Amino acid sequence: MNPLTRRRLDLFIANRRGWWSFWIFLVLFIFTLFAEFIANDKPLIISYKGDLHFPIFKTYSEKYFGGDFDTEAFYRDPHVQSLINAEGWMVWPPIRYSYATINYDAFPAPFPPSSENWLGTDDQGRDVLARLIYGFRISILFGLTLTITSAIIGIFAGAVQGYFGGKTDLIFQRFIEIWSGLPELFVLIILASLVTPNFWWLLLILLLFTWMSLTAVVRAEFLRARNFDYVKAARALGVGEFRIMIKHVLPNAMVAAMTMIPFIMSGAVTALTTLDFLGFGLPAGTASLGELLLQGKNNPDAPWLGFTGFIVIAAMLALIIFISEAVRDAFDPRKVVK
Amino acid sequence: MTLLSVQNLSLTFRHKDRAVEAVKNVSFTIEKGEMLAIVGESGSGKSLSALACMGLQPPAAAVSGSITLEGKEVIGAPESTLRSIRGKEISMVFQEPMTALNPLHTIGKQIAEMLGKTDISKIHELLESVGLGHFKDRLHSYPHQLSGGERQRVMIAMAIANNPSLLIADEPTTAVDVTVQAKILKLIKELQQSRKMAVIFITHDLTVVKKLADRVAIMKQGEIVEQGKVSEIFAAPKHPYTQKLLSSEPKGEAVPLPAAPHVLMACESLKVHFPIKKGVFGRVASYVKAVDDITLSIPKGSTLGLVGESGSGKSTLGFALLRLLKSQGRIVYLPAPDASPVQLDQLRGEKLKPLRCHMQPVFQDPYASLNPRMNIQQIIEEGILVHFPELSQKARDAMVDGILQEVGLPADIKTRFPHEFSGGQRQRISIARAMVLKPSFVVLDEPTSALDLTVQSTIIDLLKNLQTKHGLTYIFISHDLRVVRAISHRIAVLYKGKILEEGTTKQIFESAKEDYTKNLIKAAMLE
Numbered sequence: 001m002n003p004l005t006r007r008r009l010d011l012f013i014a015n016r017r018g019w020w021s022f023w024i025f026l027v028l029f030i031f032t033l034f035a036e037f038i039a040n041d042k043p044l045i046i047s048y049k050g051d052l053h054f055p056i057f058k059t060y061s062e063k064y065f066g067g068d069f070d071t072e073a074f075y076r077d078p079h080v081q082s083l084i085n086a087e088g089w090m091v092w093p094p095i096r097y098s099y100a101t102i103n104y105d106a107f108p109a110p111f112p113p114s115s116e117n118w119l120g121t122d123d124q125g126r127d128v129l130a131r132l133i134y135g136f137r138i139s140i141l142f143g144l145t146l147t148i149t150s151a152i153i154g155i156f157a158g159a160v161q162g163y164f165g166g167k168t169d170l171i172f173q174r175f176i177e178i179w180s181g182l183p184e185l186f187v188l189i190i191l192a193s194l195v196t197p198n199f200w201w202l203l204l205i206l207l208l209f210t211w212m213s214l215t216a217v218v219r220a221e222f223l224r225a226r227n228f229d230y231v232k233a234a235r236a237l238g239v240g241e242f243r244i245m246i247k248h249v250l251p252n253a254m255v256a257a258m259t260m261i262p263f264i265m266s267g268a269v270t271a272l273t274t275l276d277f278l279g280f281g282l283p284a285g286t287a288s289l290g291e292l293l294l295q296g297k298n299n300p301d302a303p304w305l306g307f308t309g310f311i312v313i314a315a316m317l318a319l320i321i322f323i324s325e326a327v328r329d330a331f332d333p334r335k336v337v338k
Numbered sequence: 339m340t341l342l343s344v345q346n347l348s349l350t351f352r353h354k355d356r357a358v359e360a361v362k363n364v365s366f367t368i369e370k371g372e373m374l375a376i377v378g379e380s381g382s383g384k385s386l387s388a389l390a391c392m393g394l395q396p397p398a399a400a401v402s403g404s405i406t407l408e409g410k411e412v413i414g415a416p417e418s419t420l421r422s423i424r425g426k427e428i429s430m431v432f433q434e435p436m437t438a439l440n441p442l443h444t445i446g447k448q449i450a451e452m453l454g455k456t457d458i459s460k461i462h463e464l465l466e467s468v469g470l471g472h473f474k475d476r477l478h479s480y481p482h483q484l485s486g487g488e489r490q491r492v493m494i495a496m497a498i499a500n501n502p503s504l505l506i507a508d509e510p511t512t513a514v515d516v517t518v519q520a521k522i523l524k525l526i527k528e529l530q531q532s533r534k535m536a537v538i539f540i541t542h543d544l545t546v547v548k549k550l551a552d553r554v555a556i557m558k559q560g561e562i563v564e565q566g567k568v569s570e571i572f573a574a575p576k577h578p579y580t581q582k583l584l585s586s587e588p589k590g591e592a593v594p595l596p597a598a599p600h601v602l603m604a605c606e607s608l609k610v611h612f613p614i615k616k617g618v619f620g621r622v623a624s625y626v627k628a629v630d631d632i633t634l635s636i637p638k639g640s641t642l643g644l645v646g647e648s649g650s651g652k653s654t655l656g657f658a659l660l661r662l663l664k665s666q667g668r669i670v671y672l673p674a675p676d677a678s679p680v681q682l683d684q685l686r687g688e689k690l691k692p693l694r695c696h697m698q699p700v701f702q703d704p705y706a707s708l709n710p711r712m713n714i715q716q717i718i719e720e721g722i723l724v725h726f727p728e729l730s731q732k733a734r735d736a737m738v739d740g741i742l743q744e745v746g747l748p749a750d751i752k753t754r755f756p757h758e759f760s761g762g763q764r765q766r767i768s769i770a771r772a773m774v775l776k777p778s779f780v781v782l783d784e785p786t787s788a789l790d791l792t793v794q795s796t797i798i799d800l801l802k803n804l805q806t807k808h809g810l811t812y813i814f815i816s817h818d819l820r821v822v823r824a825i826s827h828r829i830a831v832l833y834k835g836k837i838l839e840e841g842t843t844k845q846i847f848e849s850a851k852e853d854y855t856k857n858l859i860k861a862a863m864l865e
Contacts, residue, residue, distance in 0.1 A: 003755070004710070229707035233771065236662060237721035238694030251711050 008330040018326020025319045032137040039095035039130035042075050047088035076101070097127035099134040099287035110295075110302035120304040122295050128308055134287035136312065142199065143269040150207055150268075151261055154214030159253065161215065162222025163245050169219070176212055184209050192280040202281060206271055213264055214257055221253035228252075255331045262324035266317050273313060289313050341503055341536050342391060342428075343367045347403035349386055349395055360399070361387050362560040370503065371534040373527075375547040375568070377583070378557030379790035380761070384540050387557075388506045391538075392428050393420040407504075425452060429497040431490070433509040438493055439481040445492050446477025452499040464495040467532075469525060487518035491525065498529060504536045505529075511546070515647040516817055520861040523550060542791060544583065548572055556580050586792045588824040592843065593806045595827060596639045600675040602811045603659060603697075603779050604635035608667035610651070610658050610835075628654040629665070630835035638778070641805070641812040643826030643843070645819060645858065651835040652815045656781040659813065660697050661690060671696070673778060695725045698772035702784035704764035708756040714767055715752040718742070721775045741774040744807075745800060762793035766800065773804060781813045786821055798824055819862035823847060831855050 013019050036056055037044060046053040048065060055075065062073040065083045073080050076096065084090055097103065097117070102125040106117055109125035119128035161169045191205050225231060226249060234244050275281035276290025277297075289309055296306025329335050349361040361383040368374045376384045389395050391405055393412055405412040407427060412420070432438040440448060449464060450456040458477075465473050468491040473479070481489055490510060497505055507526060511519035527550050530537045539551055547554050547568060555565035556579065564577040575581045609631055616623040629651045636642050644652040658665040661682055669682040673696065680693065701707035708717055718738045722729060729737075739749045745766040756764055765785060772780060782801065786794040802825060804810060816822050822829060823843055830840040831854070839852045850856050 003757075229701040229703060230709045232657075232662060233699065233701065233707055233768070234709075234720065236660060236694060236697075236699050237771075237775070238691045238724045239720060240724075247712075248709050 011332070011335055012326050012330040015326035015329045018322045018324075018329070021319045021322035022326065025323060028136065028319075029140055032133050032140070035133045035137050036098075038093055039097055039099070039127070039133050040093045041096060041098045041101040043090040043092050045091040046084055047090075048084055049087050095127065095130050095133075097130040099131045100126060100285060101130065102126055110299055110305060112302070113304055119308050120302065122292070122305060123299055123302070128292070128305065131287040131292065132289075132308060132312060135289045135292060136316065138199070138282070138287065139269050139272060139289055139316070142203065142272050143265045146203055146206055146210060146268040146271075147261060147265040149203070150210040150264065151214055151257065153207070153211040155218050155250075155253065155257055157211065158215040158218025159222050159245055159250065162219040162253075163226055163241075163249060165223065165226070169223075176215060180209075180212055182209075188275065189278070189280050192275065196283065197275075197281065198283055202272065202275065206268065210264065210268065210271075213267075214260060217256040217260060218253045221256050222249055225249040225252045259324075259328045259331050262320060262327050266320040266324070269317065269320070289316075339370050340367050341370045341372075341408060343404075343406045344387070344391065345404045345406075347387060347390060347405060348401070349383070349390060350400045350402075351396075351398055352400065360560055361390070363403070364557075364560075364562050366555050366562060366565060368504070368536050368538060370536055371530070372553065373530055373537040373539060373551045375539045375541060375551035375554045376557060377541060377544065377547055377554055379542060379792065381559075382557040383560040384557045385508050388430075388508060388538055388540055391504075391506065392424050392430065394424075394430075425497075425502070426500045427502055428504045428506060429500070429502040430506045430508065431493050431497050431510045433512050439489055441481050444478045444480055445473075445484070449492070449496055449499060452496045460499075464499055467498070467529065468492070468495045469521075470495070485518075486514045487522060490514060490518075490522055494522075494525065494529070498533065498535070501533065502535065504538065506538045506540070508540045509542070516819075516861045517647065517857055526550070544587065544791065556583065582792055586795045588786075588795050588798055588818075588821045590798075590802075590824050592641055592825055592827045593802050595637070596809065599637040599639050600672060601635045602638040602672055604668075604670045604672075605659060606633050606668040606670075608632045608634075608655070608658060608665055608669065610654050610663055610665045627835045629658060631667075632835075632837055634830065634837070634840075636779075636811055636813065638811050639805070639809045640827040641814050641825050643822035643829040644813060644815045644832060645817065645822055645829060646832035647817065647858075649834075650832040652832050653783050654835075655832070656783055656813050656815050657699070659779075660699055660781055661685070662699070671779070692725070695721065695775035696777050697779040697781070698775060698777040699781045699783060700765075700769055700772050700785045703788045704761050704768055705788070707768050708764055708771075710756055713753050713755050714742075717756070717767065718771050718774050721771065725775060737774055741770045744773070744804070745770045760793075761789050762797065765789060765793075765797055769797075769800065769804075773808075776808070777810070779811045779813075781815070783815045784817070785814075787816065787818065794821065795824075801825065819847075819859055831858065 031038070040056060042055040044054070044056065046055060053060060055073070059072050062069045062071060062080060065073055065080060067073065067080055067083060075081065075090070081090070103117060103121055104125065106114070106121045106125055109121050110123045111117065111121040111125070113120040117127045117129070119132065122128055122131065157172070161172045188205055192202070195201050231244060231248050234248055272281060272288070273290040273293070276288040277294050279294065281290055282288050289312060292305060292309035293313070296309050299305055344367070345365050347361055347364045348359060351358045351360055364383070364387050366374065376388065378384045386395060386399070390401060391412065393415065395401060401413055403413065407423060412423065439445070446461060449461050453460055461477065462474050465471060470488065470491050484492065510526070511522050514522065523546060526537065526539070529535065541547060551568050553566065554568050554571055555562045556577065557563070558579050564571065564575065564580045571580065572584065575584055608629060609627070610629040611625040611627050613622040614624050614626060615621065632655060634642070644655065646652050654663060657663045659669060661669070665683065667683065671680045671682050671693070673680070682690070682693070685693065715738055718741060719734055722734050722737055738752065742749050742751070747763065747766055747770070756767065759767065785801070786797050789797060798821065801812070805812060812825070814822060814825055826843050828840065829843050829846040831838045831846070831852070833854055839846065839850065839855050846855060847859060850859065
């Protein structure tokens with residue numbers, strides 16, 4: 001391993017809080033990636049008449065199991081369950097609710113935490129824990145996608161400005177100044193009401209503003225590094241501009257960018273939560289943390305909704321910030337490994 | 339009478355389970371009113387030892403031993419005692435006057451801060467004593483309005499404000515031009531004598547030591563290898579390292595020229611002007627004339643030394659000839675006597691690219707000129723990949739091996755990274771990067787200035803060997819006239835972007851016409 005990488009890794013590990021946060025976050029993320037296998041209203045495996053079936057991947061009609069209707073089997077129905085159990089067995093996920101499953105027994109909704117719904121149900125009778133798992137996943141996936149895309153655009157834009165300087169830089173800078181002067185939240189709300197927002201629309205709309213967060217630092221690094229002696233040497237060797245940018249200048253800028261990227265991530269997660277909370281976010285019915293918070297606000301008599309939402313969001317953002325701090329330490333040239 | 343006594347001083351940095359002893363068992367004493375020079379190469383622990391006398395060593399360092407100032411122990415003394423020592427009994431002048439002065443405060447305020455009160459007459463008196471008498475009505479100037487030499491004088495005024503009994507000067511003239519250097523050194527010597535002040539002078543420049551100091555301590559890798567009277571040490575050095583140091587002053591002269599060489603590179607009324615824009619619409623108000631109307635011709639196989647103070651345009655001229663900067667005026671390159679001349683200033687971009695391998699630069703700072711993320715093979719190979727993309731990996735390896743051998747480096751270093759090498763080795767690597775393309779014209783931009791004295795002469799020897807072997811043509815840019823003399827056939831003295839004087843090395847050193855040149859030579863040789 002390159003000694004510089006080794007040193008950075010050592011520094012990252014030396015920040016114990018960040019190192020632990022990183023692992024907790026990774027475990028939670030991988031765990032929620034498989035949400036369908038943890039919280040679902042379909043069994044994981046069905047053995048029916050000696051054959052194995054996997055209803056998560058394939059739809060079976062109720063008739064297939066000897067029921068009355070030619071629609072998808074509703075496995076939570078005691079009638080369907082008894083039909084399957086008579087001819088075989090079922091393995092259920094630990095939580096027998098999907099994010100949209102309504103528990104009609106828990107009445108009136110919202111129903112407080114019980115042995116059936118560990119974190120209670122929301123105001124439409126859906127299991128809060130199941131929605132939390134799906135909501136966490138979509139927040140992180142959204143945050144990651146937005147961070148990566150805005151980092152790519154931001155680094156590219158910053159690189160072009162900083163490396164070529166002069167008029168390119170001047171025009172680009174003025175454009176960014178005007179663009180960042182737009183009232184972000186209002187533009188988002190207006191755009192969100194023009195289209196029917198889904199995951200990709202929201203990503204695109206938020207991307208309009210988040211790509212600028214990295215351009216400034218990357219531009220500054222490129223401005224500085226384009227006059228380094230080894231860049232001049234490469235130019236004197238006749239190396240092409242593009243290769244100089246990638247090979248000689250970009251690694252310098254990546255240090256500054258890497259330090260900022262986790263902070264962009266926490267910003268992205270917060271932005272999605274905000275939009276969901278305001279009702280301009282993901283389509284109705286999607287499990288999301290912002291929507292859970294909104295329910296908490298609308299149902300002050302059901303404190304488990306607000307508390308759950310608040311604690312999970314606070315914990316998730318804290319984890320990301322702790323990891324960010326460790327990343328920042330890792331790239332700090334003055335930090336000493338103890 | 340002994341003023342300061344340092345006994346068995348050691349400074350250790352712990353890094354994980356590794357301990358680095360930066361200063362090992364150093365002992366020296368300094369008498370009242372005496373000047374002690376501490377000489378050593380970079381990293382030899384000379385600055386650290388001096389900082390420890392004021393309790394200013396980095397907090398990460400573990401200190402052992404004893405430092406007594408007029409009988410009082412400094413090591414382990416409480417912070418309040420140390421504060422009363424600093425500035426009052428021991429004060430310090432740093433290397434870089436731009437960063438050592440606070441840019442947001444006027445010089446008057448900063449001197450007053452040292453005095454503890456605003457005593458205008460005292461400030462005037464101090465300025466007078468450091469030769470800034472004409473600054474009396476300019477107490478409201480900010481550091482950026484002063485020249486490097488003036489800033490260094492203000493620093494000295496601050497350092498002597500409280501009549502300290504010991505002044506520590508940490509390479510106070512490294513960042514200033516030679517002519518300024520001579521004046522600052524003279525000032526320090528005068529102050530030492532008139533105020534009966536002891537001075538610890540940290541430097542790597544032996545000429546300065548010979549001229550100024552009473553006693554000298556030579557440091558190497560954290561240890562004092564030899565100390566004693568300057569006259570005795572210079573006359574009869576005992577330790578092999580001291581002998582090596584004293585014998586490594588650049589000497590010798592340029593390699594013999596081939597008979598009747600043709601002019602390889604020439605420029606006619608070359609100008610590099612940077613526009614100064616004013617107003618909203620960027621109207622060009624005036625120009626900074628970095629290089630102004632220079633005509634030169636350099637015969638093949640010879641070295642042209644470019645000398646001048648910082649800002650005289652010598653580097654700009656070098657890079658303009660390499661077509662790395664925009665310039666006006668003709669630049670003509672003639673690869674062989676019977677070849678047709680190439681007018682470089684007419685070429686740009688892709689047309690210029692094939693010619694790039696004929697002309698290469700070598701930079702001053704070997705720490706900045708190698709990409710820290712590339713290994714040696716990648717660094718040297720980069721140019722080959724551009725100019726000879728058809729070569730196989732095997733052929734490229736052979737070229738890299740060949741050039742490494744030529745610059746005196748083992749071939750097994752190819753997978754290592756620049757930070758694993760010393761300054762001198764790095765400079766060899768950057769020479770290898772330039773030479774692997776077999777250029778005919780090389781601009782050497784202060785290639786030895788960032789190196790230690792013992793390494794400087796080996797690099798000069800290497801450059802001369804390469805020149806004889808391949809018939810290379812050099813432009814050697816330097817402010818150090820001693821080095822320039824050792825390699826150049828001709829010397830051009832630059833002043834404010836113009837050539838003030840040009841002639842053979844012998845002419846310039848023995849019968850310079852211009853006073854400026856004479857002063858430059860005098861200052862450099864400290865005669």
